[in-house]
Amino acid sequence: MMFYVFIFIWAFALIAGVTMVWLLAWAIKQGEFKNLRQGARSIFDDEEPVGMVTDYFPGEAPLMKQLEVQR
Amino acid sequence: MSDTALELNPQGEAVSRIEVDQSAEWVVTIYWASSLFWLLMATLAGLISSAKLHSPDFLGGMEWLTFGRIRPVHWDTAIYGFGGTAASGTLLWLQARLCQTRIPFPKLLIAGGIIFNVGVLLGSIGVLMGQSTGVETLEFPLYAMPLLVIPYVFIVIANFRMYFTRRSSHTYVSQWYLMAVTIWFPILVVAAEASTNLGAVDGVAQAVANWWYGHNVVGLFATPTAIAAAYYLIPKVIGKPIHSYHLSLLGFWSNAIFYNWAGTHHLTGGPLPAWTITVGVVGSMMMFIPVITIGINHHMTMLGSFHLLKTSPTLRFAVMGSMVYTLASFQGSLESLRSHQEITHFTHYTIGHVHFGMYGFFAPLMFAMMYYAMPRLTGNEWSSARLIRIHFWCTLFGTALYAGAMCWAGIRQGQMMNDPAIPFLNIVAFTKPYLWLRTIAGLILFSGTIAFLINFIRIVQPHKLRFVTPTLLNTERDYKMLLKKESELKHNDK
Numbered sequence: 214m215m216f217y218v219f220i221f222i223w224a225f226a227l228i229a230g231v232t233m234v235w236l237l238a239w240a241i242k243q244g245e246f247k248n249l250r251q252g253a254r255s256i257f258d259d260e261e262p263v264g265m266v267t268d269y270f271p272g273e274a275p276l277m278k279q280l281e282v283q284r
Numbered sequence: 285m286s287d288t289a290l291e292l293n294p295q296g297e298a299v300s301r302i303e304v305d306q307s308a309e310w311v312v313t314i315y316w317a318s319s320l321f322w323l324l325m326a327t328l329a330g331l332i333s334s335a336k337l338h339s340p341d342f343l344g345g346m347e348w349l350t351f352g353r354i355r356p357v358h359w360d361t362a363i364y365g366f367g368g369t370a371a372s373g374t375l376l377w378l379q380a381r382l383c384q385t386r387i388p389f390p391k392l393l394i395a396g397g398i399i400f401n402v403g404v405l406l407g408s409i410g411v412l413m414g415q416s417t418g419v420e421t422l423e424f425p426l427y428a429m430p431l432l433v434i435p436y437v438f439i440v441i442a443n444f445r446m447y448f449t450r451r452s453s454h455t456y457v458s459q460w461y462l463m464a465v466t467i468w469f470p471i472l473v474v475a476a477e478a479s480t481n482l483g484a485v486d487g488v489a490q491a492v493a494n495w496w497y498g499h500n501v502v503g504l505f506a507t508p509t510a511i512a513a514a515y516y517l518i519p520k521v522i523g524k525p526i527h528s529y530h531l532s533l534l535g536f537w538s539n540a541i542f543y544n545w546a547g548t549h550h551l552t553g554g555p556l557p558a559w560t561i562t563v564g565v566v567g568s569m570m571m572f573i574p575v576i577t578i579g580i581n582h583h584m585t586m587l588g589s590f591h592l593l594k595t596s597p598t599l600r601f602a603v604m605g606s607m608v609y610t611l612a613s614f615q616g617s618l619e620s621l622r623s624h625q626e627i628t629h630f631t632h633y634t635i636g637h638v639h640f641g642m643y644g645f646f647a648p649l650m651f652a653m654m655y656y657a658m659p660r661l662t663g664n665e666w667s668s669a670r671l672i673r674i675h676f677w678c679t680l681f682g683t684a685l686y687a688g689a690m691c692w693a694g695i696r697q698g699q700m701m702n703d704p705a706i707p708f709l710n711i712v713a714f715t716k717p718y719l720w721l722r723t724i725a726g727l728i729l730f731s732g733t734i735a736f737l738i739n740f741i742r743i744v745q746p747h748k749l750r751f752v753t754p755t756l757l758n759t760e761r762d763y764k765m766l767l768k769k770e771s772e773l774k775h776n777d778k
Contacts, residue, residue: 252457255452264524
């Protein structure tokens, strides 16, 4: 039983290690490490662009909006 | 689209942010709601454990509440009940947003969340009944563990599905961490259970496996999820890209390489070959690389935007979490040194450090994620700014008091224990006032959680009225107005 558990653990570890190396190679090939400046901006878009603050305490935003009824 | 907008991949148009959030509403709310329930339970169990150390007769007549049972329940409900569900909700929502896809398999994920909660409940009851395995962090009886692992398989499948059907062309740094967590965590649990409770190894080797897991469940599960949250929330809230994207990737890969080695520093002084401890110490010292890179990125991104801490609840918690990450990680690396452990090993110092990391770094970043996402998921607004402030200050002061009291008590306790002229009971008596301070700190943290829970229950209540833009409106007075308008609508319907 212990032998099989060891085989399982080592196989698992091997698969994990190979997966990580493969992922790194894949990412390089995909160009994930090129144009990093653009990558940092990828969480912004037209609706929430760079420069826009997107969180305030409730009721304390500079621009107050109205309630919208959705029924 | 502007130059700042996401480039779309030819597979199709990105799903709008609102659609992503709506697809995640039920799934993520269930995970986060259960995380708050378990946080309350974990804090309650922690308070009982804490009280027993300065008042041993407290609940002394109940065998299921003895220290040896309630203390493991405290930690396991904190790391699996709170940490597991909070991190899973964060992982699912953040990955969906960054991939610009809807959350896949919602029913399966909801079922997984329910099974996971049943697993934590069964495990906790088992430990309270005296069925603990005795292996730290893996105390839950074996029958409960599959219920924790199987739902995580669902999360792994959903995570990979989102990633491989993503509409965005770039893999943001947070996604690196989230993908890694889903690969690392199942390996950790299965390998550790096999090595300890299933008996693949025994003796001191089992202790090594135990602490390899005990350290990595924090470092390769909780920490990456929280860092992923910080890398998204801080730039997103202040509207500024992160300081150095190069450093962020260096931080990820160095974290991936070094953290795994650090666990054996918990066994300093134990009957192990010296090199196994040295490996742990070296791994811990190498952790300065990712910690510094992540610290530079988080703090330099904030430079010039600290005034926003006054106005953003998400930012308060996120910045508290990222600052404590730097401090707690420095503390942890130094703590691994043998010269340091000569004083602090087997003292309250270690307990102070763990709580500093978990409640000062991980928990605030999970709270930040909830404060940011819940209004967007539900279309409702947090009902009370006052309750958010109470929650924040309770979290900050409670953690500071806890970590300060325990670390100082631990240093003095260690110094006194190294002096054979001081009777042991004198040392116990010395620590008693600090143990009281710990209970008070726990009560402060508990109060903060209650404040958050009130806000959370209010935000998930179904409302007929929804706000146009979340987190840009509403005060407690407005919230009451909303309820009044709703009752008027209901009255008109009748």
